[in-house]
Amino acid sequence: MTQIFAYIPHKNGAAEDVALEYPEAAKKIDAGASVTAVVTGSGADLDKVAGDMAKIYSEVIKVDNAALAYPNAEVVRKALTAILPANAIVLVAHDTFGMDLAPGLSVKLDSAYAADAIDFEGVDGDALKLVRQELGGAVSTHVTTDISAGAVITIRPGAFAPVDGGSASGTITDKSGDAGDLAAKRTFIEVVEAEVGDVDITKSDVLVSIGRGIEDEDNIEIAQELADAMGAVVSCSRPIVDAKWLEKSRQVGTSGQTVKPKVYMAMGISGSFQHMGGVKGNPFIVAVNKNPKAPIFQVADVGIVEDILDFMPELQEAIEDL
Amino acid sequence: MEILVCVKRVPDTAENEFELNSDGNDLDRDDLVYSVNEWDNYAVEEAIQIVDKVGGSVTVVTVGDDEAEEVLRREMAMGANNGVLLADDAFEGSDGKGIATILKAEIEKGSYDLILTGAQADEGAGQVGGMLAAMLDYPYASLVNKIEVDGDAKIKVGREIEGGNQEMNEIELPCVLSIQTGINEPRYVGIRGIRKVAKVEIPEKDAGALGIDASAVGEAGAKTKRVDYFVPDMGDGAEMLEGSTDEIIEQLIEKLKAKGGL
Ligand SMILES: Cc1cc2nc3c(=O)[nH]c(=O)nc-3n(C[C@H](O)[C@H](O)[C@H](O)COP(=O)(O)OP(=O)(O)OC[C@H]3O[C@@H](n4cnc5c(N)ncnc54)[C@H](O)[C@@H]3O)c2cc1C
Ligand SMILES: Cc1cc2nc3c(=O)[nH]c(=O)nc-3n(C[C@H](O)[C@H](O)[C@H](O)COP(=O)(O)OP(=O)(O)OC[C@H]3O[C@@H](n4cnc5c(N)ncnc54)[C@H](O)[C@@H]3O)c2cc1C
Numbered sequence: 001m002t003q004i005f006a007y008i009p010h011k012n013g014a015a016e017d018v019a020l021e022y023p024e025a026a027k028k029i030d031a032g033a034s035v036t037a038v039v040t041g042s043g044a045d046l047d048k049v050a051g052d053m054a055k056i057y058s059e060v061i062k063v064d065n066a067a068l069a070y071p072n073a074e075v076v077r078k079a080l081t082a083i084l085p086a087n088a089i090v091l092v093a094h095d096t097f098g099m100d101l102a103p104g105l106s107v108k109l110d111s112a113y114a115a116d117a118i119d120f121e122g123v124d125g126d127a128l129k130l131v132r133q134e135l136g137g138a139v140s141t142h143v144t145t146d147i148s149a150g151a152v153i154t155i156r157p158g159a160f161a162p163v164d165g166g167s168a169s170g171t172i173t174d175k176s177g178d179a180g181d182l183a184a185k186r187t188f189i190e191v192v193e194a195e196v197g198d199v200d201i202t203k204s205d206v207l208v209s210i211g212r213g214i215e216d217e218d219n220i221e222i223a224q225e226l227a228d229a230m231g232a233v234v235s236c237s238r239p240i241v242d243a244k245w246l247e248k249s250r251q252v253g254t255s256g257q258t259v260k261p262k263v264y265m266a267m268g269i270s271g272s273f274q275h276m277g278g279v280k281g282n283p284f285i286v287a288v289n290k291n292p293k294a295p296i297f298q299v300a301d302v303g304i305v306e307d308i309l310d311f312m313p314e315l316q317e318a319i320e321d322l
Numbered sequence: 323m324e325i326l327v328c329v330k331r332v333p334d335t336a337e338n339e340f341e342l343n344s345d346g347n348d349l350d351r352d353d354l355v356y357s358v359n360e361w362d363n364y365a366v367e368e369a370i371q372i373v374d375k376v377g378g379s380v381t382v383v384t385v386g387d388d389e390a391e392e393v394l395r396r397e398m399a400m401g402a403n404n405g406v407l408l409a410d411d412a413f414e415g416s417d418g419k420g421i422a423t424i425l426k427a428e429i430e431k432g433s434y435d436l437i438l439t440g441a442q443a444d445e446g447a448g449q450v451g452g453m454l455a456a457m458l459d460y461p462y463a464s465l466v467n468k469i470e471v472d473g474d475a476k477i478k479v480g481r482e483i484e485g486g487n488q489e490m491n492e493i494e495l496p497c498v499l500s501i502q503t504g505i506n507e508p509r510y511v512g513i514r515g516i517r518k519v520a521k522v523e524i525p526e527k528d529a530g531a532l533g534i535d536a537s538a539v540g541e542a543g544a545k546t547k548r549v550d551y552f553v554p555d556m557g558d559g560a561e562m563l564e565g566s567t568d569e570i571i572e573q574l575i576e577k578l579k580a581k582g583g584l
Contacts, residue, residue, distance in 0.1 A: 072491075074461060096483045099441075099500075100464040103418070103452030112545035113418060115447035129549070134445045135333065138340045139349065142549040151545075185461035185494040189478070194486035206583050212336065230584060242504035248486055256486050263583035270335070284581035286574065287560060293339055296560075302577060303560030304570055311567065318571045319584065 002033040002123070005061075005084060006091045008053055009071070009098070013045040015052055018093040018155070020162035023056065025091060025155050028120035029128060036061055037170075038083075040076050042069035054170035056163060061173050067182040073100035074184040081108045082180040087150040094154035095254070102154050111150030114143060118159040123147065136272045137295035156273060197249025199233055205262045206232035209252055210240060211275075213268015213289065213308050217245045222309065223267060226316040235259065237269050253278040267308045271296030288312075323378035323471065325369040326434045327402065328425055328451075329362040331386055331393040332444035347550040358393045361440025363400070365501040367508040368469060369438055370401040376471055379403040381432070385413055385424050394524055399515035400508070410528040415541030422453035423539050427532040429458065436477075437498045441465050448500065455498035463493055464500045 006022035008015050019037070026035040037057040039050045042064055050062040063079050084090065088109065092098040094116040106113035119131035126148040133140050145151055201207060208227040214220060220234070227234045234250065241251045252259055253275045260281030267288050269275060276299055279285070287300035290307050297303040304311065333340070337355040342348070369380040381404040382397040384390045394405035408424050416424065429437060439451035441464060448464065455462030467488065468480030474495065481489040482502050493499075529536050537543060563570045578584045 073464075077456075096465055096481070099448045100452070100462070100481070103449040104456035104462060107419070107422075107453050107456035113449060113453070114546050115418075115449050131554075132446070134551075135340060136335050136446070138335060139342075139551050140554045141551050144547050144549055146545040185497070186463060187492045189490040189492060191483070192480070192488040192490060194488070230578075232583075238503065244507065251486065254484060255482050258485075263578060263581055265583075284577070284583065285560075286578070286583075291339055293341075297562070298554075298559050300560035302574065303562045304574065305562070306567065306570070314567055315571055315574065318568075318575060322575070322584070 002030040002089060003085070004029065004033045004035045004089045004091060005038050006035055006057070007080070007093075007098075007101075008037050008039045008049060009093055009095065010039065010041065010045070010049045013048040015049050016093065016095075016157070017162065018095070018157045019053065020056065020165075021155070021157065021160040022091050023163045024160040025117070025120065028122070028160070029089070030123055034059065038080065039063070040065075040068045040071070040079055042066050050172050054172050055168055056166040056170075058168060058170045059173070060170050061175050063179050064174065064176040065179055065182060067184075070188045071097055072184060072186060072188050073097065073104070074186045075182050077101055077105050077108060078182050078184070079179040080105060083175045083178050084109065087111070087148075089147055089150060090152045092152065092154045094156050098154050102152050106152035109150055109152065111152055112145045112147060114145040114151065114153045116154055116156050118156050133273075136270055138270070138293070158273075158277065194248060197247040199250070201233055201235040201250055201252070202257055202259050204233035204259075206230055206265070207235045207252070207259060207261045207263070208232045208265045208267060209235040209237070209269060210267045210308075211237035211269030212239045214240065215268075215309065217243070219309060220245060222312050226312045226319075229316045229319045232263075232265070237275050266296055266300065267312065269296055270294050271299055323372060323376050323435045324433060325373060325378060325380050325436045325438065326429060326432065327362065327365045327369050327380060327382050327397070328437070328439045328454075329366065329382050329384050329393055329397055330359045330440070330443045331356050331384065331390045332359045335444075342551055342553065346552070349551055356389070356393075358396055359440050359443040361442060361501060361503055362397070363508040364503050364505050365438040365440055366397045366400055366402055367506045368501055369436075371506060372436070372469065372471055378435075381406060381434075383408065383425065383428055385409070385416070385421050391524055395516060395519050395522070396511060398519040398522060399511045405522070405524045407524055407526045408532065409526055410536075412529045412536040412540045415544055415547070416539050417544040417546040418447055418449035419453055419545070420539040420543050422450050422457055423543070424532065424534060425450070425454055426457045427534050428527065429454070431532070435474075435495050437496070439498065439500045441500045441502045451498050451500035458496075458498070461493050461497045462499070463491055463497070465502045466499045467502045467505045469499070469505075
């Protein structure tokens with residue numbers, strides 16, 4: 001029987017949402033697999049999360065150590081390498097912590113590695129077939145990975161249907177004693193919180209959100225004028241912030257703000273999962289993009305193939321004439 | 323400080339519309355425009371800025387074919403001092419671990435204090451840096467958006483984590499860091515810059531020169547393999563508004579009114 005281990009990320013005593021998504025991913029790998037939740041951390045927070053996980057998973061492993069109080073990937077990797085059986089199939093979230101942990105973990109476990117899976121199509125012999133995306137979501141691929149000597153696989157948060165909170169009474173096994181030497185060459189110092197900006201994009205019901213399609217800093221004014229006409233606020237994708245054209249506080253996405261507007265106008269945004277990961281609450285999404293194949297059209301409600309630099313002023317005028 | 327930056331030649335997402343070939347199993351690669359992976363430009367810029375401050379040199383390396391040489395030249399035009407091309411038919415079909423294994427062999431031939439990669443490349447895996455570090459037994463930090471060099475033994479690095487918060491760490495040298503966009507503003511490279519380095523000799527190394535066992539890399543060593551490209555079932559997808567711009571705007575305004583956008 002396939003044995004799958006799911007690494008549970010958590011913060012302040014609460015597991016991240018992906019904890020509810022691993023069971024579905026595991027089922028798609030092998031419907032008969034046994035799935036064990038693995039929780040590392042320290043003290044009361046850890047016990048709280050391990051307890052919560054025992055309501056969802058029949059087996060929970062916890063590793064308690066002061067060195068694991070903050071999730072330092074090097075330390076977690078050492079602990080996991082010590083406690084996991086050879087040939088383990090390990091699921092990790094493809095988030096900022098998972099990207100830090102998983103590739104190196106696969107080297108230390110001497111197992112196969114596959115990143116950012118969005119679907120699984122079962123196992124054929126030793127080969128697990130999975131679906132992932134390349135080129136910022138522009139194309140999809142099938143990938144096989146040989147799991148006979150184990151595998152580390154990261155899954156995209158939000159890609160698998162969550163299970164209910166659950167009422168199982170799983171067993172919690174304490175493997176703290178097996179974690180071994182956790183000394184690391186990287187030490188965590190502190191978390192510096194993101195700066196608060198001039199406007200709070202999370203408070204606006206309507207967002208005119210611009211991406212790399214705006215092409216030039218001077219063109220931001222065009223979006224601002226449309227936003228003014230709509231009573232909306234201008235937000236943006238990451239490249240606009242990287243170029244220092246707008247403040248970080250205007251960035252929508254996993255490494256920016258999570259917004260829950262009623263209407264989201266994606267202007268010249270391709271629709272990468274890191275961007276769309278910040279758009280929550282099922283808003284009405286309008287996408288304007290000059291590329292009819294842009295991935296944003298897969299998630300938008302309404303799509304328009306136009307040049308935003310021409311389209312936005314015309315839309316603004318029409319709205320002002322109402 | 324001796325810095326090695328790993329760079330990859332990738333199809334440019336801004337310049338291409340991606341289509342499948344007639345067999346429907348690969349990209350139609352005939353007219354693709356390639357460039358340096360976006361993240362790698364930030365890594366090279368950061369390396370140059372560090373060397374400007376504390377001295378040393380920047381070497382750029384890529385695993386690829388002859389055409390990959392152009393990306394090395396571009397990064398040298400930015401200011402990298404040396405370039406190395408790792409190329410061999412035996413490297414064909416390498417997975418992420420294969421690429422990391424090849425890069426490791428080159429790194430062990432030099433003596434680098436700092437190795438930089440991009441946070442991710444065209445395939446969106448973000449795997450090579452972390453693998454490389456683990457293979458070398460160097461410490462690693464991913465998604466780095468700040469580097470403070472204040473000594474020879476240790477440096478301070480900021481990692482970008484969820485919500486745009488920054489996680490500060492101290493990390494021992496030598497180490498591997500994967501660089502996130504936005505850490506700096508990569509300098510512009512003009513035609514003249516490229517011309518200046520057009521004739522610089524770029525050494526090329528094959529599996530033999532690197533001392534790599536060919537069965538550990540390439541197709542033979544790959545546990546993870548791409549089977550095909552495909553167009554996913556888009557489900558409902560967006561309702562595409564058609565007609566003249568005026569007609570589109572008229573339809574859009576009706577919808578925006580209904581949904582609370584106006
Ligand atoms: C760990 C990590 C975290 C990240 N976090 C975030 C995040 O929080 N937020 C975020 O946005 N990104 C984030 N990214 C980056 C993300 O992967 C994408 O690179 C980014 O979202 C792309 O932004 P874009 O859509 O504006 O640009 P592109 O992908 O370059 O798309 C530009 C689009 O504009 C269209 N276009 C161009 N010109 C015009 C025109 N004149 N008219 C109409 N359309 C036009 C093009 O067809 C294209 O579809 C993150 C990446 C990583 C690795
Ligand atoms: C010659 C060659 C042949 C290949 N053949 C196949 C094939 O047949 N089938 C298949 O599925 N895939 C093939 N690949 C793709 C290969 O699997 C990927 O290059 C590998 O997985 C790493 O790419 P990534 O986009 O996942 O990198 P990521 O891990 O996302 O990239 C992160 C960083 O790693 C570094 N990096 C990545 N790749 C390279 C590189 N090549 N050289 C130097 N630094 C790099 C860069 O700094 C980059 O920013 C081939 C690649 C090469 C170079």
